[in-house]
Amino acid sequence: MAQCxxxxxxxxxxxxxSSMEPSSMTSKMWNSFSLKQNKKGALKTSTKFRICxxxxxxxxxxxxxxxxxxxxxxxxxxxxYIWIGGSGTDVRSKSRxxxxxxxHPSELPKWNYDGSSTGQAPGEDSEVILYPQAIFKDPFRxxxxxxxxxxxxxxxxxPIPTNKRAKAAEIFSDPKVVAQVPWFGIEQxxxxxxxxxxxxxxxxxxxxxxxQGPYYCGAGADKSFGRDISxxxxxxxxxxxxxxxxxxxxxxxxxxxxxxxxxxxxxxxDHIWCAxxxxxRITEQAGVVLTLDPKPxxxxxNGAGCHTNYSTKAMREDGGFEVIKKAxxxxxxRHTEHISAYGEGNERRLTGKHETASINQFSWGVANRxxxxxxxRDTEAAGKGYLEDRRPASNxxxxxxxxxxxxxxxxxxxxxxxxxxxAQKLALNV
Numbered sequence: 365m366a367q368c369x370x371x372x373x374x375x376x377x378x379x380x381x382s383s384m385e386p387s388s389m390t391s392k393m394w395n396s397f398s399l400k401q402n403k404k405g406a407l408k409t410s411t412k413f414r415i416c417x418x419x420x421x422x423x424x425x426x427x428x429x430x431x432x433x434x435x436x437x438x439x440x441x442x443x444x445y446i447w448i449g450g451s452g453t454d455v456r457s458k459s460r461x462x463x464x465x466x467x468h469p470s471e472l473p474k475w476n477y478d479g480s481s482t483g484q485a486p487g488e489d490s491e492v493i494l495y496p497q498a499i500f501k502d503p504f505r506x507x508x509x510x511x512x513x514x515x516x517x518x519x520x521x522x523p524i525p526t527n528k529r530a531k532a533a534e535i536f537s538d539p540k541v542v543a544q545v546p547w548f549g550i551e552q553x554x555x556x557x558x559x560x561x562x563x564x565x566x567x568x569x570x571x572x573x574x575x576q577g578p579y580y581c582g583a584g585a586d587k588s589f590g591r592d593i594s595x596x597x598x599x600x601x602x603x604x605x606x607x608x609x610x611x612x613x614x615x616x617x618x619x620x621x622x623x624x625x626x627x628x629x630x631x632x633x634d635h636i637w638c639a640x641x642x643x644x645r646i647t648e649q650a651g652v653v654l655t656l657d658p659k660p661x662x663x664x665x666n667g668a669g670c671h672t673n674y675s676t677k678a679m680r681e682d683g684g685f686e687v688i689k690k691a692x693x694x695x696x697x698r699h700t701e702h703i704s705a706y707g708e709g710n711e712r713r714l715t716g717k718h719e720t721a722s723i724n725q726f727s728w729g730v731a732n733r734x735x736x737x738x739x740x741r742d743t744e745a746a747g748k749g750y751l752e753d754r755r756p757a758s759n760x761x762x763x764x765x766x767x768x769x770x771x772x773x774x775x776x777x778x779x780x781x782x783x784x785x786x787a788q789k790l791a792l793n794v
Contacts, residue, residue: 692728
């Protein structure tokens with residue numbers, strides 16, 4: 365059955381035999397009928413629309429309503445409240461009408477939801493409160509409609525355990541952190557799966573494609589699977605106001621990456637979560653499943669990470685390379701703490717193979733993608749710049765990771781003994 369909102373050929377829509385059979389009113393017949401009626405003035409309209417004929421001859425005008433511009437008739441807008449669910453990786457949302465356009469989250473009301481249905485509250489006390497924190501333009505509804513990133517609290521005003529934003533906001537509001545203007549550039553990798561079979565897009569069902577090599581940044585029907593989804597997501601992010609800086613096909617076929625940043629402080633987490641929500645919605649429309657699993661396919665295939673590039677004001681100024689080395693020393697001393705917060709299933713990815721370091725050993729190097737922390741050649745040459753933390757998994761919480769990086773490198777001070785011992789180990793490692 366043909367669908368108005370069907371994915372394009374690049375999304376690998378497969379038509380069944382029945383969908384190819386003649387319908388009681390084919391698209392060609394409808395177009396001819398529509399043209400004749402338009403000549404008579406019977407079907408004139410001020411909006412562009414496309415009507416599809418289904419196999420039973422009914423006319424689906426849903427796309428007309430989805431694209432309907434209501435702004436000439438009302439000042440009201442739709443706000444889609446978005447929050448992170450109980451698993452820590454799922455995004456939830458629901459809509460409400462707002463009386464007029466808004467420009468700042470403070471203009472929006474708090475709202476509540478049933479936390480017992482998201483794994484975030486018991487049934488006998490299930491109310492969780494949504495606090496609006498960041499606003500983005502809604503690329504699905506258009507106009508003045510908005511997406512609202514929220515965090516979650518008890519009715520008494522305490523952040524619930526899955527609210528990682530509250531802790532990060534506390535770190536980023538510390539005067540020492542504010543003074544360092546922390547920048548983040550986050551590389552979000554993800555994998556597209558065929559529905560119902562839990563197998564990567566473009567792979568033969570139950571089988572494997574050719575070995576890795578031609579797929580990274582590749583082009584061609586035998587190398588690139590899901591480009592339309594990546595491109596649609598790119599434009600949706602730009603429309604929404606997300607600070608997306610690029611995309612590329614990844615090493616494993618069916619795997620993609622987008623980059624967000626540089627973003628300052630808490631903004632990095634807000635932008636990543638909104639970008640993830642947009643990707644969930646776009647793959648939903650395409651009939652493709654999105655996974656952030658850090659190792660979706662076992663064996664000789666790359667996993668999926670969320671490499672986090674990071675710098676402070678001191679790192680970006682002259683002499684910054686020494687500041688970067690001190691930050692790396694601090695990170696080495698808190699390796700276990702960071703790993704425990706860098707995503708579930710990360711041990712399946714951080715094996716020391718496939719461009720990863722071992723999860724059990726901290727390491728750093730210049731231009732070395734097999735290290736925990738990589739420093740770029742240009743940073744070494746300039747004597748200032750940034751570092752890349754390659755440990756976070758694709759399903760990491762960006763609030764947790766960015767907050768920990770700032771806390772460990774700006775606020776936390778190791779003992780002199782621990783610092784000296786770590787410096788010796790790192791010197792041997794390099």
